[in-house]
Amino acid sequence: MICIASVVACNGSGKGDVPLIFVAASLSDVVGEAADLYEAETGNSVEFSFGGSIMLANQIAELGAPADGFFFVGDNPVLILRKAGMYSDNNSAIGLGNKLVAIAPSDHRSVTSLEELVAEAPRVALGDPGLAPVGIFTQKAFESVDLWDDVSKDAIFALDARAAMAAVQSGNADYGIVYKTDAISSDDVSIVYEIQESYPRIEYVGWKIANASQSDAAADFFTFIASSQKTRNLFGTAGFNFVSPAANNQ
Amino acid sequence: MTLDIPIIAFSLQVAFVATGVTLPIGLITAWLLVRKDFRGKFALDVLVSLPLALPPVVVGYVLLWIIGTHGWVGQLSHWLFGSTLAFTWFAAVLASSVVSFPLVVRSFTVALAGVDPRLEVAAKGLGAGSLRTFLTVTLPLAQRGVIAGVLLGFVRALSEFGATIIVAGNIPGRTQTVPTAIFTRISSGDTNSAWRLAIVSLVLGVIALGVHNWLLNRPRSPIGSGSTRLGSPPL
Numbered sequence: 001m002i003c004i005a006s007v008v009a010c011n012g013s014g015k016g017d018v019p020l021i022f023v024a025a026s027l028s029d030v031v032g033e034a035a036d037l038y039e040a041e042t043g044n045s046v047e048f049s050f051g052g053s054i055m056l057a058n059q060i061a062e063l064g065a066p067a068d069g070f071f072f073v074g075d076n077p078v079l080i081l082r083k084a085g086m087y088s089d090n091n092s093a094i095g096l097g098n099k100l101v102a103i104a105p106s107d108h109r110s111v112t113s114l115e116e117l118v119a120e121a122p123r124v125a126l127g128d129p130g131l132a133p134v135g136i137f138t139q140k141a142f143e144s145v146d147l148w149d150d151v152s153k154d155a156i157f158a159l160d161a162r163a164a165m166a167a168v169q170s171g172n173a174d175y176g177i178v179y180k181t182d183a184i185s186s187d188d189v190s191i192v193y194e195i196q197e198s199y200p201r202i203e204y205v206g207w208k209i210a211n212a213s214q215s216d217a218a219a220d221f222f223t224f225i226a227s228s229q230k231t232r233n234l235f236g237t238a239g240f241n242f243v244s245p246a247a248n249n250q
Numbered sequence: 251m252t253l254d255i256p257i258i259a260f261s262l263q264v265a266f267v268a269t270g271v272t273l274p275i276g277l278i279t280a281w282l283l284v285r286k287d288f289r290g291k292f293a294l295d296v297l298v299s300l301p302l303a304l305p306p307v308v309v310g311y312v313l314l315w316i317i318g319t320h321g322w323v324g325q326l327s328h329w330l331f332g333s334t335l336a337f338t339w340f341a342a343v344l345a346s347s348v349v350s351f352p353l354v355v356r357s358f359t360v361a362l363a364g365v366d367p368r369l370e371v372a373a374k375g376l377g378a379g380s381l382r383t384f385l386t387v388t389l390p391l392a393q394r395g396v397i398a399g400v401l402l403g404f405v406r407a408l409s410e411f412g413a414t415i416i417v418a419g420n421i422p423g424r425t426q427t428v429p430t431a432i433f434t435r436i437s438s439g440d441t442n443s444a445w446r447l448a449i450v451s452l453v454l455g456v457i458a459l460g461v462h463n464w465l466l467n468r469p470r471s472p473i474g475s476g477s478t479r480l481g482s483p484p485l
Contacts, residue, residue, distance in 0.1 A: 025438070158437075
């Protein structure tokens with residue numbers, strides 16, 4: 001019985017030539033659909049692990065996770081990979097843009113500033129700045145109007161943007177600060193304010209991990225996303241705009 | 251619903267293999283702790299029980315430092331195979347084995363201690379070697395306790411989360427087990443599918459514990475328990 005179990009276990013999990021790409025949580029829906037398109041057109045499949053970009057970058061660079069590609073947001077995760085020698089700037093990498101918004105359960109009225117939002121003394125759900133860049137962008141936005149100390153006292157620090165949105169959906173938080181693309185994808189929350197307070201430009205970078213076992217297969221997937229009109233439309237409809245990866249130059 | 255089945259199957263595979271690993275090692279360890287006296291026995295007892303006393307994430311982190319890119323096992327496997335064993339099914343099995351090992355050994359220790367050592371002495375007196383005595387006298391007498399220990403180890407291996415998520419990651423399709431999948435689904439607000447898997451866990455746990463308790467509570471046969479009197483009745 002033990003022998004059979006061992007053999008079965010071995011066969012079941014060693015997927016030799018399928019690339020594994022670590023992806024920011026906010027991209028989970030759209031990248032999954034892009035992978036379906038990719039598989040329909042080329043017959044090749046892709047596997048993903050979703051989460052906060054900083055958490056995933058650390059898993060790859062520090063803990064040895066076997067990723068073949070990445071699709072992260074923010075400077076920190078890309079810097080982590082660059083320092084580990086796993087990524088260097090190049091023009092084939094994909095760049096996407098996004099915006100920060102405040103969300104609340106669907107029937108909520110709009111607000112016109114972060115100050116107005118904090119004045120209600122709400123429970124705010126946001127990404128943990130240590131794990132997900134959405135938290136860093138959120139923190140910068142609140143800091144730019146001196147409200148970070150107030151809001152962070154009772155805030156819910158979530159693993160990533162999706163978890164922050166889940167906290168709002170479940171009623172555990174009054175507001176959430178997430179990406180515009182997350183808000184668009186959910187029917188249970190609505191955007192009450194597009195954050196105007198200043199925060200760094202939000203950029204996603206996606207490319208292969210240097211010297212990974214399936215890095216060419218990962219690169220192939222990214223090239224497909226950038227060149228196929230269907231996938232470009234997919235990202236556009238979800239709210240992501242393609243940019244040239246200016247993050248390369250920082 | 252169909253997405254659940256591969257996760258459940260993978261979890262069961264990992265738990266089966268982990269149990270297969272802890273069974274022989276656990277039996278040997280329990281036998282040493284019950285029947286033998288040696289220097290360092292106290293230390294062995296503590297070491298074996300340690301995973302019970304530590305937070306599972308600490309167990310996972312220690313394992314990661316051994317088999318991951320920084321550890322000597324990891325560097326060896328990198329040299330041999332080009333990659334480490336961290337973030338693979340092997341790591342999931344390792345995590346489950348280590349956390350369930352103390353429970354298994356404890357159950358086995360109780361089971362073996364309940365076997366009258368005089369029966370073993372009698373068997374050896376009749377010419378049986380140590381191994382034969384163990385396999386044909388001790389083990390059959392301890393079998394209910396051993397099976398109960400195996401069940402306990404299995405259900406513990408099946409439900410491991412902290413160590414697994416650190417050393418094996420939570421990679422969907424590769425190392426995602428039922429507990430780590432439930433965590434992901436809760437985190438992303440996917441409550442219905444989180445509950446589905448939670449109910450599966452509940453059912454498996456209830457069945458395993460039910461059988462475990464039934465095995466241990468059945469009336470003991472008089473043979474082999476420590477209170478049996480050997481030899482002919484006094485004249």
